[in-house]
Amino acid sequence: MTTRYTEDHEWITVDGDIATVGITGYAAGQLGDVVFVELPEVGKTLSKGDEFAVVESVKAASEVYAPVDGEITAINDALEGEPAKVNEDATGEGWFVKIKLADAAQLDGLMDEAAYSAHTA
Amino acid sequence: MTETLHKTPLHALHVELGGKMVPFAGYDMPVQYPLGIMGEHKHCREQAGLFDVSHMGQARYVGDEAALEALLTCDLSEIGAGEQKYTLLPNERGGIRDDLMVSRPDGNGIYLVVNAATKDADFAHIEAATAGKGILTRIPERALLALQGPAAKDVMARLCPQACKMVFMQCGVFTLDGVDVMMSRSGYTGEDGFEISIPEADADRIARLLLAQDEVAAIGLGARDSLRLEAGLCLYGHDMDENRTAVEASLIWALAKSRRERGDFPGADVVAKQIEDKTCQKRVGLTLTGAPAREGAEIADKSGNIIGIVTSGGFGPTVNGPVAMGYVDRDFMAPGTEVDILVRGKPRAATITKLPFVPANFYRG
Numbered sequence: 285m286t287t288r289y290t291e292d293h294e295w296i297t298v299d300g301d302i303a304t305v306g307i308t309g310y311a312a313g314q315l316g317d318v319v320f321v322e323l324p325e326v327g328k329t330l331s332k333g334d335e336f337a338v339v340e341s342v343k344a345a346s347e348v349y350a351p352v353d354g355e356i357t358a359i360n361d362a363l364e365g366e367p368a369k370v371n372e373d374a375t376g377e378g379w380f381v382k383i384k385l386a387d388a389a390q391l392d393g394l395m396d397e398a399a400y401s402a403h404t405a
Numbered sequence: 406m407t408e409t410l411h412k413t414p415l416h417a418l419h420v421e422l423g424g425k426m427v428p429f430a431g432y433d434m435p436v437q438y439p440l441g442i443m444g445e446h447k448h449c450r451e452q453a454g455l456f457d458v459s460h461m462g463q464a465r466y467v468g469d470e471a472a473l474e475a476l477l478t479c480d481l482s483e484i485g486a487g488e489q490k491y492t493l494l495p496n497e498r499g500g501i502r503d504d505l506m507v508s509r510p511d512g513n514g515i516y517l518v519v520n521a522a523t524k525d526a527d528f529a530h531i532e533a534a535t536a537g538k539g540i541l542t543r544i545p546e547r548a549l550l551a552l553q554g555p556a557a558k559d560v561m562a563r564l565c566p567q568a569c570k571m572v573f574m575q576c577g578v579f580t581l582d583g584v585d586v587m588m589s590r591s592g593y594t595g596e597d598g599f600e601i602s603i604p605e606a607d608a609d610r611i612a613r614l615l616l617a618q619d620e621v622a623a624i625g626l627g628a629r630d631s632l633r634l635e636a637g638l639c640l641y642g643h644d645m646d647e648n649r650t651a652v653e654a655s656l657i658w659a660l661a662k663s664r665r666e667r668g669d670f671p672g673a674d675v676v677a678k679q680i681e682d683k684t685c686q687k688r689v690g691l692t693l694t695g696a697p698a699r700e701g702a703e704i705a706d707k708s709g710n711i712i713g714i715v716t717s718g719g720f721g722p723t724v725n726g727p728v729a730m731g732y733v734d735r736d737f738m739a740p741g742t743e744v745d746i747l748v749r750g751k752p753r754a755a756t757i758t759k760l761p762f763v764p765a766n767f768y769r770g
Contacts, residue, residue: 319727342722345696
């Protein structure tokens with residue numbers, strides 16, 4: 285499995301042709317306590333850069349963008365009752381959606397962990 | 406163009422405490438500390454929080470009080486020594502230039518505290534209108550701190566027991582850590598607490614003394630906003646402005662009875678007609694579930710007709726859900742009325758809710 289990162293602080297982990305997407309722990313820390321996550325519907329088709337979710341903290345709403353093209357195959361329903369999972373475990377239980385990749389080559393344009401660490405340093 | 410931000414006397418302390426600094430009303434201010442907005446909010450409701458509100462405008466007016474009163478909606482003769490009142494500075498259309506506190510903490514005229522973003526315009530307006538009749542002196546060399554929360558009185562009982570004799574909306578001059586400070590029993594959180602005007606040279610030391618008390622945590626602007634929203638208190642420039650009157654803003658209580666009878670404040674004719682007509686929009690509270698409704702979200706009836714707009718909204722940590730304030734058409738102002746708020750275009754069910762969302766916890770003796 286490979287994990288890549290975007291400049292907008294999304295992470296994407298790929299297993300076969302299915303990718304799991306969320307926001308990074310760094311992003312969650314910057315937003316503060318997450319109180320609501322608005323997720324898309326399963327079956328929705330995304331293009332790279334589309335706004336597909338909104339994270340609400342006490343203070344503000346922040347958009348989350350698709351790191352790659354693809355179709356939503358699952359959403360993390362658990363966030364509805366427990367949005368704080370985004371703060372507690374951003375890259376684990378705090379995942380947002382699963383996407384069926386349309387073009388795996390798009391991953392090559394994203395940052396690896398070392399590059400993302402440098403990006404947020 | 407880069408704007409140079411002002412710094413309050415506590416700026417270095419905010420940075421030292423790990424405050425996340427943001428521009429606000431021309432000042433570099435802490436929006437939150439490492440505790441975070443949620444934690445700071447709850448700490449203030451449960452124990453005590455210290456706020457730096459030195460960006461607000463402090464001034465003193467000495468002279469012909471009728472000239473000052475003519476600009477406001479209060480009756481200055483009702484404010485005795487050691488008393489404070491919330492009042493409005495209306496324009497000729499009844500719109501609100503600002504909301505402010507006026508008080509008599511000592512024998513030296515009227516002490517005013519106005520909003521940061523409006524202070525220059527307010528003071529210029531008051532000076533122009535009272536020229537030759539009174540002197541308005543700005544007090545930029547004093548810091549202003551607010552100590553808020555149920556444990557604020559316990560802290561003050563240790564550091565300045567005399568101040569605990571005040572009840573809500575009283576004020577006076579007290580000695581705190583060897584310094585003469587002006588203090589009132591009031592605030593912007595819905596909790597019991599104190600607002601303390603301190604010479605800037607002593608502000609950092611006194612802030613550290615207050616923060617050294619077990620009950621006290623530093624609170625940033627983020628939690629200040631969520632606390633005042635839950636308390637149903639207006640944020641100037643959002644929930645009230647030059648285009649909304651006291652009637653629309655549900656602030657008729659801030660118009661002194663004698664002033665309404667005399668009809669002698671700016672815009673009194675507009676306000677009197679609105680009170681009689683009962684047709685204008687009103688500011689109300691709204692509760693919903695799921696996504697918070699933010700400022701600017703439209704409010705619709707159940708048929709989809711737009712009937713109002715949200716002017717403040719967010720997540721209420723004590724309510725543990727989204728809360729908002731906004732303006733709605735008369736027919737929809739009654740608590741319990743079901744409406745929709747359009748959040749990112751999607752209708753979300755909301756209920757008109759009586760303000761405040763969290764019961765006030767003032768000390769009235």
